[in-house]
Amino acid sequence: MVERAPVLNFVCHAILIAGALTVCVPLYFAFVAGSLTIGEVQKVPLPWLPGDQFFANLQTAWVKANFSRTFVNSVVVALGITAGKIAVSLLSAFAITYFRFRYRMLAFWLIFVSLMLPIEVRIVPTFEAVANAALPLQRLADTLRLADLWRWISGHEVTIAFEWNMVNTYPGLILPLMASATATFLFRQFFLTVPDELCEAARLDGASPLRFFWSILLPLSVPNMVALAIILFLFGWNQYLWPLLFTTDKDMATAVIALKNLIPRSDSEPAWNVAMSGALLTMLPPTLVILLLQRWFLKGLVDSSK
Amino acid sequence: MTVRSSVTWRDVAVPGQPRTAAASAELGSRDAAAASDRAAVPRKRARPVQEPGLKRANFGEGPGLPTLLLLPQFLILLFFFFIPSLRALTQSVLLADPFGTTVQFVWFDNFKALFASVEYRQSVWVTLQFTVGQNVLTLLVALVLAFATDRIVRGRSVYRTIILLPYAIAPAVAGILWAFLFNPAVGPLAQMLHSLGVAWDPNLNPNHALILVTLAASWKHICYDYIFLVVGLLAVPVSLMEAAAVDGAGPIRRFVSIGLPMLGPTVFFLTVMNFIYGFFETFAIIDAVTKGGPAGATNILVYKVFVDGFVNLDLGSSAAQSVMLMSFALICTLLQFRYFDRKVNYGV
Numbered sequence: 001m002v003e004r005a006p007v008l009n010f011v012c013h014a015i016l017i018a019g020a021l022t023v024c025v026p027l028y029f030a031f032v033a034g035s036l037t038i039g040e041v042q043k044v045p046l047p048w049l050p051g052d053q054f055f056a057n058l059q060t061a062w063v064k065a066n067f068s069r070t071f072v073n074s075v076v077v078a079l080g081i082t083a084g085k086i087a088v089s090l091l092s093a094f095a096i097t098y099f100r101f102r103y104r105m106l107a108f109w110l111i112f113v114s115l116m117l118p119i120e121v122r123i124v125p126t127f128e129a130v131a132n133a134a135l136p137l138q139r140l141a142d143t144l145r146l147a148d149l150w151r152w153i154s155g156h157e158v159t160i161a162f163e164w165n166m167v168n169t170y171p172g173l174i175l176p177l178m179a180s181a182t183a184t185f186l187f188r189q190f191f192l193t194v195p196d197e198l199c200e201a202a203r204l205d206g207a208s209p210l211r212f213f214w215s216i217l218l219p220l221s222v223p224n225m226v227a228l229a230i231i232l233f234l235f236g237w238n239q240y241l242w243p244l245l246f247t248t249d250k251d252m253a254t255a256v257i258a259l260k261n262l263i264p265r266s267d268s269e270p271a272w273n274v275a276m277s278g279a280l281l282t283m284l285p286p287t288l289v290i291l292l293l294q295r296w297f298l299k300g301l302v303d304s305s306k
Numbered sequence: 307m308t309v310r311s312s313v314t315w316r317d318v319a320v321p322g323q324p325r326t327a328a329a330s331a332e333l334g335s336r337d338a339a340a341a342s343d344r345a346a347v348p349r350k351r352a353r354p355v356q357e358p359g360l361k362r363a364n365f366g367e368g369p370g371l372p373t374l375l376l377l378p379q380f381l382i383l384l385f386f387f388f389i390p391s392l393r394a395l396t397q398s399v400l401l402a403d404p405f406g407t408t409v410q411f412v413w414f415d416n417f418k419a420l421f422a423s424v425e426y427r428q429s430v431w432v433t434l435q436f437t438v439g440q441n442v443l444t445l446l447v448a449l450v451l452a453f454a455t456d457r458i459v460r461g462r463s464v465y466r467t468i469i470l471l472p473y474a475i476a477p478a479v480a481g482i483l484w485a486f487l488f489n490p491a492v493g494p495l496a497q498m499l500h501s502l503g504v505a506w507d508p509n510l511n512p513n514h515a516l517i518l519v520t521l522a523a524s525w526k527h528i529c530y531d532y533i534f535l536v537v538g539l540l541a542v543p544v545s546l547m548e549a550a551a552v553d554g555a556g557p558i559r560r561f562v563s564i565g566l567p568m569l570g571p572t573v574f575f576l577t578v579m580n581f582i583y584g585f586f587e588t589f590a591i592i593d594a595v596t597k598g599g600p601a602g603a604t605n606i607l608v609y610k611v612f613v614d615g616f617v618n619l620d621l622g623s624s625a626a627q628s629v630m631l632m633s634f635a636l637i638c639t640l641l642q643f644r645y646f647d648r649k650v651n652y653g654v
Contacts, residue, residue: 008557012454013461019451020468022525026483027471029494033486045501046494088378095375098359098364107376109361114387116639120586120608121631124615124624125390125397179386184379192359199363209365238476240590256476260594263482272492279479286474294467301473301530302537305547 027280030135034058034277041273054274061278065238065258066250074255074285075241080174082229085183090221093187094213098199111181119176120241127245130166168249177235177242183228186304190224191217192197227300230293232284255282394632397625416626425602426610426627433606436520437584443524444580445573448531455532456539466536473529481591484522488514508596512603515596517611519604522595523588530583531576538572539565577643585634607631 033041035054040047062068096108119126132138166172194217202212243254250258262278264270290297365371401412420426451469455462472480487495490507499506508515542565550560566573589608591596598605598613605613608631615624 003551003557005557012457015450015454016458016461016465016469019454019528020448020465023468023471023529026480026487026525029487030483033492043490044492045497047610059547073384076376080482080527088382091375092379095372097359097361099372099375100360100364100366101369101372103369104357104360104490107372107380110381110383114383117387117391117635118582118586118631120589120611121628121635122387122390122394124628125393125620126386126581127616128393129385129390175382176386180380181383188359192361194361196361196363199361199365203363203365209371211319212365234474238478240478240593242475244593256478256590259482261476263485263594270492275482276486280483283475283479287471290470290474291467294470297470298533301533 030276030279033272034280036273038271038273042270057273057277061281063272064274065262065278067255067281069251070253070258073252075235076170077173077254078169078233081177081236081266082232084174085178085232086225086228089187093184093191097188097191114181130172130176132165141238168247168252172246173243182304186228195219227296228304230289230297231300231304233289237286261282336478344632394563394625394628397621398629416622420623420626428602429605429607431516436606437581439520440523440581440584441577444527444531448528448535451532452535452539455536459634469532470529472526477526477587478590480526481522481594484518485595488518510600512600515600515603519595521592522591532573534576535569538569578638582638
């Protein structure tokens, strides 16, 4: 600090307290509403102090939204996206920084292009792609007239029909959300800062490329992996549009989608107390992650956007 | 950045002397390429030309292993990125009935119909209001909070932790929280407005609905802008601030005349990110809170793509809208490149 300015400091604290309050007020009211009975929650004005139904409402929300199942789904999807994306990105970043091969720049640009379009933009065709992921193979088979070829070879009449429907499956929920290259770029940038001597030394000692990757590059990347994992976990947990489209089966819904069904609509009983309990439950895991791993979270947030 | 590239420049210009590994490793590909361009003469003599983005110490030739390493990434991109994107492009010039039995090639008719449609124009206008409102609100609040955080010492990490909390909260959940606060029947803030004589009802009044989703979207996103601005302010050299203070500039004057210009690239980057957020990621807020209503007042473009594609099954129009959004996303990405350039020039 350059000079003493007690008034300004006071104002700054006031501003920050106001900011913190803005964050906390919706959460506080969610907590209050979540602790009332359905009769109390409709009272005008809403009580400012919590009631005694907090745990009862949590239980109702847990059962109504099938959280024992949907939480597992959310964890699987979020961890799947995190682990899958990090693994795939590490490998491809290793390939484009440590190998010289003919189509290296092409590979780089192909990956790069995928940064440009978020999944929301191509949602309809992506849905079709996942509803039958084998469609391109089918087209290929049709154009090549594989069926005719087979008949000509063996004399049997066949129809070739590929079908690989991923609706209501974990791969269908996870794989399309992995199709972006942000993580690849993060690792690429990091690999470019790794000293060349390490690679030279490893080669002198006779290490194969994969050995170098496994024993040197991977341990060096751990801080980046942790930071990125947090961001990706939050990204996966908080997904909405894709699981909404993709889980027609209630048992495959994620927690956020299940929560949506708790919101009272105009024609139903206004059970806002249960909805708010559900909201608190749904935001609990990601909130714990950023509170407990704050330092890594900040690193991941700032790094992954560059 | 300038210091570093001048080091390389000297290194490269000395013939025969190998560039230090650390220096070349630290450099981005652009700098290395630019530096070796400038040093055209020594490049002819010694080392092979450095490929951009390739380690000097690498595992050499051979397409086999790298192809294997790239394969998982490419398969995923092919199935879930390239093929869908191409299909959106082709569908946008085709006309199909909802059951997919007949398909016709119609050139740009889908786009013409789109631009002629009143609904689409309304949707563009709504999106514009929503994203600009959200952008201005988010940035202003984040700037004020970042300024305050930069001033104080005590309790800084506590404030930061609390203000960052909404990042963990899903947009859909944020939307639900705000929908409750402003619910005309039970919401505490709506009740407050009613007692002030405002006939608040986002279910009926289009303006109220738009205000509600803008507030919810901003609340969720302020933390993102905030943390980047705080980090950006930390990078402003203390000597500059001290020099200005010696010259008699007060804290606010210093923030406006030094801090803000130094933050320029960050603010630019955040503006682009806010637009991307407002355009695409706020789908969940709209769907959870208003479902595009009342009377299309919050029917933003990405929501309309979803409704036309999955509810109305108008695939051609939906694909044409997707293509429009894609062009917008491309523009945003190109703008971000500008951010990188500027960042280098400012040396932040």
